Amino acid sequence: MKKGIWVISIVLTSSLIGLTGCSENKVKEKALEKKVTELQKQVEQEKKSKEADDKAKKQAEQKPIVVNIVDPNTKSFVKSFVPKEMGFGTNNEKYKQEIEKWAKDVARGTQTTPGYDKRMLPDRIGVNGLIVKGSPRTILEESELSEKVLQASEKGGDVELPLYVTQSGYKPEDASHLAEVVVATYSTHFNSSVVGRGKNIELSAQAINNVIIGTGDIFSFNTTVGPSDQEHGYQKAKEAVDGKLVDGIGGGICQTSSTLYNAIDQLGVSYVEKHHHSLHVGYVPTGRDATVSYGGADFRFQNTTGVPLLLKAIVRAGTLTVEVRTSKLYQANIKKGL
Template sequence: MNKGVISILLIGSLLGLAGCSVKASQEKELEEKLAQSQKQIEMYKKEQEKLEAEKKKEEEKPIVVDVVDPNTNEVIKTFLPKEMGVGSNDEKYKEEIEIWVKELARGSDTTDGYDQRMIPDKVGENGEIIKGSPRVILEESELLDKLFSAFANGGTVELPLHVSESGYQEEEVAQLDEVVVASYTTNFGSSADGRTKNIELSAEAINNVIVGVDDIFSFNTTVGPSDAEHGYQKAMEALNGKLVEGIGGGICQTSSTLFNAVDKLGVSYVEKHHHSLNVGYVPKGRDATVSYGGKDFRFQNTAGVPLLLKAYTNNGSLTVEVRTSKANQSQINNGNN
């Protein structure tokens, strides 16, 4: 064999070895890529399994609705819609929720509700303003709508409390006693008995009270309990068609005198009741009986201007005046406009 042939065979052998080496390298690289891909697939599977587990856990987690008091940020009630029958017994759970909301707003025999009547501001002896408290209303229909919506996905529901401050400006107060726009006087005699004392106390309670524009005045809320603890005495009062002795007898003369005074203006009546028998201090049908914790005399100031109540006794008579400023006098709605 000559040298040329040997060279050719040698070169061929070397090329064959080189080809095997390249093939082995490529196979190794492919195996590494496959292993890496397999690893990625396993990681993806684990991630999907984790997501599925979290989703299942979330689906199994009960829907919760918390009701929060916006004044304190405290949770006052927690609802579990599924346990209440949402989706399975809607009529029953809605009835129960409506009862709960009504009691929450208006209170019960044992608990106070969120609804609060306005305690009006008063003018003090030195002209200072003695603050009362605003009217607070829990909007029942609004709360029901919020709850029924939240029962689908859960969450937090804030109580829709609407607060109404008195409708007057503090700078007006000094002029509110300038003009008497309405008044009424009744007589009760001059004897120093329990009835006289009760009329004097209740008149003092409403004296210098500010009734702002659109304010709702409540006699019972303003005067408070007419009991012995607050200085009221025994006197005759009308009850179930009869005259009987009771603590606080006589305060109805104050409420009736007030009614006849404000009735000369454009006010709206929220609550008003007559006695079970005729009374002698006002004409028939012109009385307004009250009983703390029961019947009340309430009116809304729709006269268009803030008013100041004045009430005083003098030699066996009771006078209630309604006053305002000279600037307001021409703007009063007296009910005939």
């Protein structure tokens, strides 16, 4: 009996050991299955990630490179380029020439679109003695813009217009003293009985009277005076055109610009633009005139005298006098003309 119990005990023990072994194998199998599942998920995720990367890369390759030109003041797009469509990468020299031409047009303007370049409209002293603000000089640097666009053409992106603004070169506190000393003056004469011409001289003289020309400022007669048309009160009078005297609205304003030239020429200014009439005019010696035409020929000079200046234009009894003045404080420092 004892022997039987012993045999049964051995059998039961063996069975239990076998069962324990099976249980451990199942645990291992489940752990292995879990690990395989996790690896499969990881491989699947990596596959999806690679597919997404490939898709994004393909889309990026298909999407054209674009260069956007941005106005720094408004932050709006002025123009967008697709360099490849314009020859970038296949004919870079032609592409460069097209960009340079565009930069020139956007700076200086075309017949239909104004450019970003703006001549200075000078400040002036008003009737109440206070400063009447004009507007600063604005220049768009064409070469810098072209270079920036060319650099951005490789990868695309935004390019801001390189605009440089120059304020008038005088101190506001000096304005009340600029009329103290006359440093240059010149007078011309006209027939006051010729009403149209006299009126045109008077209006253009008023336009330059009390104008402040700061150190380094570039003065433009056309910008300062504005259009010499009927809308602005100008009348019909004789003017020189292609070597002939013809009737035209605004005839006579060239006497104002020429009188100004002969006054300012006594000082150390630098001329930016100056033109002569196509025939001799009687109010100044030959070669001492400065013809102007709004939208065309202009009289421009830069104040390189080293001090701020004030213009005075006086019309009295058939005589036009232009005086250039400055402060007593600056009188000794002013550079004279040659």
